[in-house]
Structures are given as C-alpha cells and as structure tokens.
Amino acid sequence: REAESFKEQGNAYYAKKDYNEAYNYYTKAIDTCPNNASYYGNRAATLMMLGRFREALGDAQQSVRLDDSFVRGHLREGKCHLPLGNAMAASRCFQRVLELDHKNTQAQQELKNASTVLEYEKIAEVDFEKRDFRKVVFCMDRALEFAPACHRFKILKAECLALLGRYPEAQSVA
Missing domain, CATH: 1.25.40.10 (Tetratricopeptide repeat domain)
Structure with missing residues (x-):
C-alpha cells in the first residue's frame, strides 16, 4: 500500500517531466516492495528520460526477471540496449515483445531500427x-x-x- 503510494507520486512527477523526483519516488517504491516488476519498469523509463541508459538497462532487466510476461519491461530493455549500440540484444528483446504481443507496433518499428x-x-x-x-x-x-x-x-x-x-x-x- 505504501509502495503503491510512492509509485503514484512518482507517476505524478514523471507526468510533470520532473524525472529526478520521479526517480526518487520509484526508488522508494522499490525499497518498500522490491518484487514488483512495474516499479522497476517505471524507474527504468525515468532513467531513460535522464539519458542514463546503462542504469535503466539494469532496472528493465530486473523487471523482466520478476515477470517474464511484462511487455513494457522487454520493450524498455530493448530501448536501452539500442542507444548503447547493442543492436543484437535489442532485437532479441523486441522479438520477445512480439511473441507476447504480435501487434505491438512500437516493437515492430524498434526491431527495424x-x-x-x-x-x-x-x-x-x-x-x-x-x-x-x-x-x-x-x-x-x-x-x-x-x-x-x-x-x-x-x-x-x-x-x-x-x-x-x-x-x-x-x-x-x-
């Protein structure tokens, strides 16, 4: 319950594009409830917006370790690999997204990229x-x-x- 409150506060800061504060609240959510894939996914998205792709990659990978069917986690993992030049790893992530959701247009485009x-x-x-x-x-x-x-x-x-x-x-x- 407390973790969910931190996540909601993080979402509010993310919506305002205050990514540093969003990061802080998502971290509090993770500290309170470390087994929730979406909290790691949200923090990964925030880190990506801050251009911190290596850190974001770790969070995205943790999110899919916790929930292998977490589509946004696989998508974010790929979207971290690609800017870092790991195109083959990115391709594998986008292919996994398409296995889970074959109509995902974002994954289709990122796979082309x-x-x-x-x-x-x-x-x-x-x-x-x-x-x-x-x-x-x-x-x-x-x-x-x-x-x-x-x-x-x-x-x-x-x-x-x-x-x-x-x-x-x-x-x-x-």
Whole structure:
C-alpha cells in the first residue's frame, strides 16, 4: 500500500517531466516492495528520460526477471540496449515483445531500427577493411542516430576521421 503510494507520486512527477523526483519516488517504491516488476519498469523509463541508459538497462532487466510476461519491461530493455549500440540484444528483446504481443507496433518499428544499426555495422566493417574511411564515418553517423550513447561507434568514427586527416573533427567526437 505504501509502495503503491510512492509509485503514484512518482507517476505524478514523471507526468510533470520532473524525472529526478520521479526517480526518487520509484526508488522508494522499490525499497518498500522490491518484487514488483512495474516499479522497476517505471524507474527504468525515468532513467531513460535522464539519458542514463546503462542504469535503466539494469532496472528493465530486473523487471523482466520478476515477470517474464511484462511487455513494457522487454520493450524498455530493448530501448536501452539500442542507444548503447547493442543492436543484437535489442532485437532479441523486441522479438520477445512480439511473441507476447504480435501487434505491438512500437516493437515492430524498434526491431527495424535495430536491423538498420546492424546493417550499418556490417557495411562499416567491410569498408574499414577496404580502407574506405569516409564511408565508415557515414555509416557510424547513421548508426549513432539510433545509438547515441554507443562509445564503440564514436571511437570508430573518431579513428576514421583521424585516418582521413580530419583531426579537429576526430577530437570533437572522442
């Protein structure tokens, strides 16, 4: 009962876009009742809004450990993996959502986004071997649109910019 009250307060702050306060109340709800999947799911959503994808991933994973049929938990887990550049893991999460809810349009779109990132990764790998660094930069720019928190993509882009002699740009990426 107390945990539910904390969750409701968290929801109110989330609705006002006060994500730090929402985070605090969802944490209180979790501390009071640590076996509720939706509390972890709510805190994961809040952390995502704060751009804290690694922490959000942990909460999303905990939510689906507690309830494997929690659709929003699987969706949030995928939506944490993708910005971090884990497109294959994201795909698995979105596929799980579609197993649970085959009409989930958000999961369908996110699965396409994850496939796009995987495709850009493959192309970049081939082009890097061919030493076509300009094309690798292009691919990493496209991949970073979906995976803005991916250090691996940023490092590869910076490395290729440096190999192209574009040092100031390389430095600003890294």
